Amino acid sequence: MEKQTNIKLVTLGVFTATFMTAIEGTIVSTAMPTIVGSLQGMEIMNWVFSIYLLTNAMLTPIYGKLADKIGRKPVFLIGITIFILGSSLCGFAPNMETLIIARAVQGVGAGAVMPVALTIIADIYPMEKRAKILGLNSAAWGVASVFGPLAGGFIVDTVGWHWIFFINVPIGLALLLLISIYLVEPKREKAGQPMDILGSMLLMVSLLLLLLGFQLIGDGGFSIKILLFFFGSAAALAAFVFVEKRAKDPVISLHLFKNSTFVFVNLIAALISGFLMGVEVYIPMWLQGVLGTAAGLGGLALAPMSVLWMVGSFAASSLLEKSDVKRVLMIGLSVILFGGACLILVSVNAPVFLFFVISAVLGIGFGITITTTTVTAQNSVPHSDVGVATSFNTLSRTIGQTVMISVFGVLLNTVMHSNLSQSGLKVEADVMNQLVNPHTANEISSELLKPLRGILYSGLHQVFFVGIGLVVVSLLMILFLSRPKTANSVKMR
Incomplete structure (x- = not known):
C-alpha cells in the first residue's frame, strides 16, 4: 500500500512553523534593548531587523519557484535547516556585526518557511476547508504575541539573551522530523523552463x-x-x-502592474507594514528606555496588538461583505491614525497601561487594513494569478518593513546624537546603549537619567511622527483605487 500524507501531523508541523517564525519577531524585539546594551551597537541596531527582513524577502520568490519545480517538501526542509543554523549562529554571536551576519542567514531560511508552509496547506486541503485551516494557522501569531514577550523577558532576565535564538533549535528539529516522515509528495517531472x-x-x-x-x-x-x-x-x-x-518564467509578472488597484493596495500594505515595524521595535524601547520597565513588560505591551489583530481581521471579512473596499480601508487606516496620534500625544511620563490600550487600538486597525489589502490584491487579478498576487503582496509588506526600519533607525540616531550634543551633558558615547538596557540603566547617575530619557523620548517621538505620515499618505492613496476589472472582484465604489 502506497504511503500517504498524514494530514493532521503535517498540519501540526505547518502550525509549528508559523509559530516559530511569528515568535521570532516578538521575542527579538523584547530582548533587543538588552542585546544592544550587551553588544554595544545601538547605531547599527536596525540592521538586526532589516537584514533579516531583506534576506527573507529576497529569497521568498525564489523558494516559491523552487517549490513548484522540485516539490514543497525538499524546499521546506532546506529552509528549516538554514533557519536552525542561523539561529545557532545568532546565539553564539560575540558582537553586533556577527549577530547581523547570523540574522542574514536566519532570514535566508525563514524565506522558505511561511510561503511554502501556506502552499502545503493549499496542497493537502480542498478549497472549502482551506479558509478554516488558514484562520487557525493565523491564530498562532496571536499565541506567539503573548508567549513571545513573556518568554523573551523571562529568558533575558534568567539565562541570558543568547537563548532567545537557541530556543529555535529544538522546535526546528521537531519540525524537520514531522515533515520528513509524514509529508508524502508525488514525484515531479523535471521542469522545462529555467529559473529566473x-x-x-x-x-x-x-x-x-x-x-x-x-x-x-x-x-x-x-x-x-x-x-x-x-x-x-x-x-x-x-x-x-x-x-x-x-x-520565460519571471520571478514577478510585470503585467500585474497594469492594474492600478493592485498597485495601490500593495503600496498601502507596504507603507502600513513599515509603520507596523516601527511600532513593534520602538514601543518596547520606549517602555524599557524611557519608563525603565523590565524587558518582559516592554515586550508584553505588543501582545494586545497581535491579539486584537485577529479581531480586526474578522471585522474586515464582515465589513467587506456589507461595504466597499474604499470604505473598509478608510475605517482601518483611521483607527491606525488614531493609535499613532496617541503615541505622539502621550507624555514622557505616560503610564505603562496606556501603551497596552494604544497597542490594542493599533491591532484592530492593522488587522482590518492588512486583511483588506491582501483580499483586494487577490481579487483584483484573474483567478489564474491569485498565487502570484498573494506572493507579491507578502513581498511588498516585507520590503516596506525592510526600508522603513532603516529609515526609522537613521532618524532615531540622528535626533539622539543632535540632542545629546546640544544638551552639554558630559557622558560617554555609549550612554544611550546603557540607557535602553534595563540591566545597566540603573548604573547611570540619577541626575543624568532624566535628561537622557528625555533625549530618547524625543527621538522616539519623531519616529512615530514619521509613522503617522505613512498612514496619511495611505489614506490619500485610497482616492486612486478603482473597481477591479475581473470576475473575482470585491466591492469597489
Missing part, C-alpha cells in the same frame, strides 16, 4: 543597495558614495524590469 536567476539577483541587488544607502545616511550624512548606492539601486531595478519582460 538573473531577475532574482537583480532584484536582490536593487533592494540591497537601496537599504545600504539609507543606512549610510545615518552613519555620516549624504555623500557621493550614498548617491552612487541609490543610482546603482535604480539601475539594477531598470535592468530587472528589462529582464522580466523577456524571461
